[in-house]
Amino acid sequence: MPNHWLTPLVALLLAASPAAAQAPLRWGADAEGGAPLVEADPRDPSRMVGFDVEIAELIARALGRSPQFVQVAFTSLDQSALRGDFDIGLGGIEDSPARRQTLGVSVPYFEFREVLTVRESDRSRYHSLASLRGTRVATLGGTLAYDLLRRAEQTEGLTAVSYDDDVHPYDDLALGRVDAVLLDHILAERAVGRTKGLVIQPEELAVGHYVVVTAPGQAALLAAVNRVLLAAMADGRLEQIFRRWKVWNDDQTALHERVRAQGMSAVGGSLLATAAATPVRGREALVRFTPQLLRAAVVTLVLSCAAMGLAVLLGVLIATGRVYGGRLMRGALLVYVEVVRGTPVLLQLFLMYYGFAGVVRLPAFVAALLGLALNYAAYESEIYRSALQAIPQGQLDAARMLGFSRWQTLRLIRGPQALRLALAPMTNDFVALLKDSSLVSVLTVVELTKQTQIMATNIGSWLVPGLACGTLYLLMSLPLSHLARRLETRWKLEGA
Amino acid sequence: MTPVVSLAGVQLNRGGRPILRNVHLTAEAGEVVALMGLSGSGKTTLLRLLARLEVPDAGEVVAPPAGLVFQFHFLFEHLSALDNVCLALVHVHRRPRAEAEARARRLLEELGVGHRADALPRHLSGGEAQRVAIARALAVDPPVLLLDEPTASLDPARRADLAGALRRLAQSGRTLILTSHDDDFVRAVATRLLVLADGVVVESGDPGTVLTAPVHEATRRLLRQERVE
Numbered sequence: 001m002p003n004h005w006l007t008p009l010v011a012l013l014l015a016a017s018p019a020a021a022q023a024p025l026r027w028g029a030d031a032e033g034g035a036p037l038v039e040a041d042p043r044d045p046s047r048m049v050g051f052d053v054e055i056a057e058l059i060a061r062a063l064g065r066s067p068q069f070v071q072v073a074f075t076s077l078d079q080s081a082l083r084g085d086f087d088i089g090l091g092g093i094e095d096s097p098a099r100r101q102t103l104g105v106s107v108p109y110f111e112f113r114e115v116l117t118v119r120e121s122d123r124s125r126y127h128s129l130a131s132l133r134g135t136r137v138a139t140l141g142g143t144l145a146y147d148l149l150r151r152a153e154q155t156e157g158l159t160a161v162s163y164d165d166d167v168h169p170y171d172d173l174a175l176g177r178v179d180a181v182l183l184d185h186i187l188a189e190r191a192v193g194r195t196k197g198l199v200i201q202p203e204e205l206a207v208g209h210y211v212v213v214t215a216p217g218q219a220a221l222l223a224a225v226n227r228v229l230l231a232a233m234a235d236g237r238l239e240q241i242f243r244r245w246k247v248w249n250d251d252q253t254a255l256h257e258r259v260r261a262q263g264m265s266a267v268g269g270s271l272l273a274t275a276a277a278t279p280v281r282g283r284e285a286l287v288r289f290t291p292q293l294l295r296a297a298v299v300t301l302v303l304s305c306a307a308m309g310l311a312v313l314l315g316v317l318i319a320t321g322r323v324y325g326g327r328l329m330r331g332a333l334l335v336y337v338e339v340v341r342g343t344p345v346l347l348q349l350f351l352m353y354y355g356f357a358g359v360v361r362l363p364a365f366v367a368a369l370l371g372l373a374l375n376y377a378a379y380e381s382e383i384y385r386s387a388l389q390a391i392p393q394g395q396l397d398a399a400r401m402l403g404f405s406r407w408q409t410l411r412l413i414r415g416p417q418a419l420r421l422a423l424a425p426m427t428n429d430f431v432a433l434l435k436d437s438s439l440v441s442v443l444t445v446v447e448l449t450k451q452t453q454i455m456a457t458n459i460g461s462w463l464v465p466g467l468a469c470g471t472l473y474l475l476m477s478l479p480l481s482h483l484a485r486r487l488e489t490r491w492k493l494e495g496a
Numbered sequence: 497m498t499p500v501v502s503l504a505g506v507q508l509n510r511g512g513r514p515i516l517r518n519v520h521l522t523a524e525a526g527e528v529v530a531l532m533g534l535s536g537s538g539k540t541t542l543l544r545l546l547a548r549l550e551v552p553d554a555g556e557v558v559a560p561p562a563g564l565v566f567q568f569h570f571l572f573e574h575l576s577a578l579d580n581v582c583l584a585l586v587h588v589h590r591r592p593r594a595e596a597e598a599r600a601r602r603l604l605e606e607l608g609v610g611h612r613a614d615a616l617p618r619h620l621s622g623g624e625a626q627r628v629a630i631a632r633a634l635a636v637d638p639p640v641l642l643l644d645e646p647t648a649s650l651d652p653a654r655r656a657d658l659a660g661a662l663r664r665l666a667q668s669g670r671t672l673i674l675t676s677h678d679d680d681f682v683r684a685v686a687t688r689l690l691v692l693a694d695g696v697v698v699e700s701g702d703p704g705t706v707l708t709a710p711v712h713e714a715t716r717r718l719l720r721q722e723r724v725e
Binding site for chain 2 (some may be wrong): 392394395397398399400401402403404408412413416417420
C-alpha cells in the first residue's frame, strides 16, 4: 500500500469535490506482471494502467467515490478480501465455485480461454495436455489453469509448476526450464509479443471469466457493482475499455448479451464443469493435505540439510582463507562476506535463478540449494573465523615448538577446538536456515511453506494449514535447538 | 665442553623500544640456568628467543630445537593429558601410536601425574597441568628444555618436588633454562643465575653467591620484593 500515508492528505485536498464526499473505494489487485489487466505504467511507475484499472475507476466514479489502489499478491487476493483489506478486488480474478462460497462475486465481465504456449520449435510436438506427458508445464498458482494442470498430473502424467506471477512462467519457457505454459489467452498473447520464439497453440482447453470480488456480507456493495457493470455493458463503456486494450472479441459480445439476459446464471453451467471440485474444510482438508505437507516437509529438510552441508564446507574454506590467506585473498573473501551479508537472500535467490539464467541455466532446486548455501556460507565463515581466532596464541606457539606444521596445527589442534566453539552457533544457524528455506518458493520449489500456501488457497483459510505447517517446522527445529543447548554446555572451553 | 646454547650480542626491539640489549649467554649440557628479574625485564622474551618464537634484531642465537613449558601451560584443551603428550610423537615424529603412548605414560608417571593421564586439561589442577606440560615438552626428547615461571602455579611442597625432577633432567644431560621469581627455588635447582634489568644482564654467577651478596641494585630490589611477597 504505497500511498497509504497519502490518504488523509488526498481526502483533505478533495474534500470539496463530490467524489470525495464518501471514503475512497479501495480496490485490490496485483500489479506484478499484470498487464494488460493491471500494471505499473512503464512511463510513470507510480501510476497503474490496464483495463481492470479503468474498470475499477469506472465503478468508483459511478459510486461517487475516488478509487484507491491496494497492492495485494495475486495468490493472496481471496484472503485479503476476507480480511477487508480492500472494498473490491479485481485484476484477473476468476469465477469459481470456491470463490462463490467464500466471497461476494460479481457478474462476469470478461471471458478468457485457457491456452497452451510453447516454444516455436515444439509447435508440432506439444499441442495438447495429452501430448505433454512427462514434461513440466508452468502456470500461475491459485488459478483455474493450475487446477487443470493438477488434474492433468493424474490423467496425463505431466508435472505442474506453480509460479507466483504470470511473467516468469514465460521467461522460464523461453529458457527451457519448462516445456509449456497454460494460462489465460490475454496473458499468453502479451507474453508472445514480449518474448521471441514462443507460439500459442490454437486448441482451447477451458473457458473462464473474470469477476469482481467483495468481502462476504457486502450485499449492497456487490449489488451496486453489478448495476455498474451491467450498465457499462449496455451502453458500450466496457467495450470501449476492452477495445482500447485490444482484447475485445466476439466472445465478449456474446458474454455481455448472456449476462444482461441471465445475470450470474449466464456462466454457471460451463464454469462448474471445468473448475475444481468444491473446496474441503477442517479435518477433511487436513487428512487430504497431510501427505502433501509431509512430502513438502521432506523437501524442506533435504534442501536445508544439503544447503547447510555445503555452507559449512564453504564457510570453513572462507574462514581458513581469511585467517591464513594472503592479503589479496583476505580482501576478496571479506568483500564476498560483506556483500552476501549486506544484501537480502531473496534478491540473491532471484539473481541466481533469473538474473544469471543467460549465463548458466540452473534447475530450480539446484539454484535454491546454491543460493541458500552461498548465503549461509558467509555467516558460517564468520563463526569459524572468530572460533579460530579464539584459540589462544600460546597453544599455537606450543604446537610450533613441538614441530607441527601450520597445516597440522590447523587440522589437529586449532580446527578441532574451533569446531567445538562453533557447533552451538552453527546449530542455531541451521534452525534459521530451515525457516529461510521457505524463501525458495519464489523459484517454484514447492517446499513446506509453499505447499501450505497452496493448501490455504485451496481451502480458503490459513488457520488449519498454518497451524499444521508451524507444527511441522517446530518438529524439525526443536530437536536442533535442544542439541545446540546441549553442545554449548558440553563443549564450553574454559578461558577460551 | 662446547656450549649447547649460545647468545652473542643479542638485541631485540618491539615497537621501537629495546626489550633486550647486548645479551650474552652460553649454557652447556647438564647446566640449569635461571633468569631472574622484575616483570618486564625481558626474561620471557629471552626464553622465546631461545625457543625461536622471536627473531633478534641484532646478534647471534645458536640453539638446538628446544622444548618450551609456558607459564600458563597452554595444553591442547580438547585432548586428554596423555594425548597432549603423545600428539607430536605420533604426528611429527611418526612413532607408532602404542610406542608413543607407552612413552607418554612413563613420562607422566615419572612426573607424578600418571593417574591423571585420561583427564582433560580443564580438569587438572595448576600443578598437574604444569607437569603435563613438562611431559609434553619432554616427549620428543629435546636437548634443551625452557621453562617460563615453572613454580608460579605450585605450592611450596610441589616446588621441592619440581626442583628434584628438574635436577634429574639436568643430570641426564639436558640443558635447562628457566625464569623464576622464587629465590629459594633458584638456589635449589640452578647451577647459574643471570639477573636482568631493563633488557640488560646486570649480574651473573653462582646462584648462592649472587643471591647472598648481590652486587647490583636491581638484584637487591628484586630480593626485597621477593621477601615482601
